[in-house]
Amino acid sequence: MQAPSPNGANGHDGIAELIRPAAVHRRVYTDPEIFALERERLFGQAWLYVGHESQVANKGDFFTTEMAGQPVVMVRHSDGAVHVLFNRCGHRGAKVVGERSGRTQAFVCSYHAWSFDTDGTLRHVPAHDGPRAGDFDMRDPCFSMRKLPRCESYRGFVFASLAAEGPDLRSYLGGVLARIDDMVDRAPDDELEVAGGCHKIVQNSNWKIFLENTHDGLHPMSTHKSSIDASRRQGRTLTGPPPFALDVIMANNQTLENMDKLSVHAFDWGHSYMAGFRNPRGEDDLFKEYVAALEAKKGAKRAEEILSINCHNAVFYPNASVQPSFLQMRVIFPIAVDRTRVEMWFFRLKGAPEALFERTITYANVVHSPSSLIRPDDVTSYDRIQAGLGADGGDWVSQHRDLDRDEVLNDGRRSSAVSDLSMRNQYRAWLRFMSEGQAA
Ligand code: FES
Numbered sequence: 001m002q003a004p005s006p007n008g009a010n011g012h013d014g015i016a017e018l019i020r021p022a023a024v025h026r027r028v029y030t031d032p033e034i035f036a037l038e039r040e041r042l043f044g045q046a047w048l049y050v051g052h053e054s055q056v057a058n059k060g061d062f063f064t065t066e067m068a069g070q071p072v073v074m075v076r077h078s079d080g081a082v083h084v085l086f087n088r089c090g091h092r093g094a095k096v097v098g099e100r101s102g103r104t105q106a107f108v109c110s111y112h113a114w115s116f117d118t119d120g121t122l123r124h125v126p127a128h129d130g131p132r133a134g135d136f137d138m139r140d141p142c143f144s145m146r147k148l149p150r151c152e153s154y155r156g157f158v159f160a161s162l163a164a165e166g167p168d169l170r171s172y173l174g175g176v177l178a179r180i181d182d183m184v185d186r187a188p189d190d191e192l193e194v195a196g197g198c199h200k201i202v203q204n205s206n207w208k209i210f211l212e213n214t215h216d217g218l219h220p221m222s223t224h225k226s227s228i229d230a231s232r233r234q235g236r237t238l239t240g241p242p243p244f245a246l247d248v249i250m251a252n253n254q255t256l257e258n259m260d261k262l263s264v265h266a267f268d269w270g271h272s273y274m275a276g277f278r279n280p281r282g283e284d285d286l287f288k289e290y291v292a293a294l295e296a297k298k299g300a301k302r303a304e305e306i307l308s309i310n311c312h313n314a315v316f317y318p319n320a321s322v323q324p325s326f327l328q329m330r331v332i333f334p335i336a337v338d339r340t341r342v343e344m345w346f347f348r349l350k351g352a353p354e355a356l357f358e359r360t361i362t363y364a365n366v367v368h369s370p371s372s373l374i375r376p377d378d379v380t381s382y383d384r385i386q387a388g389l390g391a392d393g394g395d396w397v398s399q400h401r402d403l404d405r406d407e408v409l410n411d412g413r414r415s416s417a418v419s420d421l422s423m424r425n426q427y428r429a430w431l432r433f434m435s436e437g438q439a440a
Pocket of ligand 1: 089092093094110111112113114
């Protein structure tokens with residue numbers, strides 16, 4: 001096949017020719033031109049997860065991150081409002097805030113010392129008075145640290161968009177909003193806070209490969225076989241139930257039939273979630289203490305409703321994925337067409353026993369950290385996929401499984417964890433962003 005050109009050299013955009021109903025062209029993973037267009041058309045339009053309000057709990061608290069490769073800063077202003085600002089000086093454009101996080105009364109640019117209020121307003125310019133100032137007016141917003149065009153928060157989760165137009169956050173996230181509810185509802189005090197630092201992994205693979213793997217129920221039995229086998233051997237040496245750290249690894253030992261029983265629910269704009277394959281409820285004293293705290297605040301009936309939900313993970317397309325029962329958020333930063341950084345953040349349930357948060361950290365350390373038993377298996381697969389896609393042995397990547405067998409629901413589609421539904425759903429959104437935009 002003649003490879004389509006994304007730059008219009010074929011007389012049209014060419015993007016649509018990269019996506020088939022059950023396959024995608026390998027150039028979506030390997031072509032730097034496609035990557036540049038994704039920054040503009042996809043990451044430049046979509047709502048992107050920025051951070052959690054607890055990371056800027058007090059007035060003047062700030063947290064720096066990136067959106068579509070652009071430096072931004074999330075900050076709590078003196079009136080309590082949370083803003084997301086471009087981390088760019090209104091003078092000559094220098095990046096203003098160098099620290100990852102901190103607390104300040106004003107942002108001061110290190111180049112010529114212009115200073116900005118925590119809502120981005122230009123506050124002071126050294127030696128700007130007098131005839132040399134010309135018609136310079138420091139009240140002109142063009143000299144500020146400008147706000148992102150749109151910023152919204154849902155139950156503490158802050159999202160922003162580089163585009164001025166598009167659906168509001170709730171409409172955009174649709175049915176996957178329930179997964180944020182699922183996390184926050186688990187807190188007896190109805191509030192989460194980020195704690196325990198951050199794990200970072202730089203993967204030598206395209207950003208989409210990480211998201212495609214999220215609900216891939218076909219891979220654990222092969223990709224994680226050595227880790228699972230080792231955990232099972234250890235488990236056989238025990239007389240009692242396995243400790244939590246071992247149990248969460250052994251849980252990956254699922255049959256194809258078991259994975260087929262797990263539902264995957266997909267929504268507009270590429271979002272989705274998958275049911276859990278491990279019962280997150282415990283029978284030990286710690287879990288009973290937690291349930292008692294939850295019941296004391298919410299009542300036994302409501303606590304039972306909350307704890308009966310078993311979701312393994314969810315995708316907030318295109319830059320985040322959560323694991324509700326393990327209270328973990330993964331944020332995706334595409335660096336280059338073949339390079340991606342993933343940051344993992346963890347949440348503490350306010351009002352729950354502190355030891356429960358220690359389980360969140362244990363899970364992160366043994367399953368998802370860069371030096372864990374499970375994550376390196378996945379990262380090795382991602383790297384191999386990227387390497388293989390650079391070969392001329394074929395142009396198309398298959399997503400055929402259970403094509404046309406989705407259950408169509410009022411709010412989306414449903415299939416199982418061994419279907420390719422979630423991948424096809426992500427590429428429906430990808431094509432919509434890349435060819436039509438949010439207005440379509
Ligand atoms: Fe920031 Fe000049 S570039 S003060």
